[in-house]
Amino acid sequence: MTAVDMAARGDEKDSVTTNHGCTTTTKTKECSENVFVGIGDQMAGVVRFGDKVKEHTFPPTDSCPSHQPTLAVASKTVIINEKGAGRRKDKYKGSEEISTGYPTVWIGGG
Numbered sequence: 468m469t470a471v472d473m474a475a476r477g478d479e480k481d482s483v484t485t486n487h488g489c490t491t492t493t494k495t496k497e498c499s500e501n502v503f504v505g506i507g508d509q510m511a512g513v514v515r516f517g518d519k520v521k522e523h524t525f526p527p528t529d530s531c532p533s534h535q536p537t538l539a540v541a542s543k544t545v546i547i548n549e550k551g552a553g554r555r556k557d558k559y560k561g562s563e564e565i566s567t568g569y570p571t572v573w574i575g576g577g
């Protein structure tokens with residue numbers, strides 16, 4: 468959980484550390500379709516509570532099946548499309564943690 472950190476953008480604009488085997492890093496995916504952060508080719512919708520990370524492979528089996536967990540931690544006070552806004556260091560339901568964000572937009576709220 469984080470108090471204030473950089474806004475996370477979807478559409479694979481920000482990175483995610485999975486903290487598990489098979490795939491160690493992936494990207495953000497689902498996000499708002501009408502609330503954006505960034506300029507030019509760095510612009511993308513803000514990630515929100517419940518949005519899915521980019522599909523990636525994970526243990527425990529040797530075959531590394533894919534999964535696509537949803538964002539489980541987000542701001543409780545900055546609400547986008549009636550969902551909490553996602554930030555760097557917020558976590559998805561697996562063990563995935565957003566590792567980058569947009570450097571000039573910071574979001575607080577638990």
Ligand SMILES: [Zn+2]
Pocket residue numbers: 485487523524525534561562563
């Ligand atoms: Zn995963």
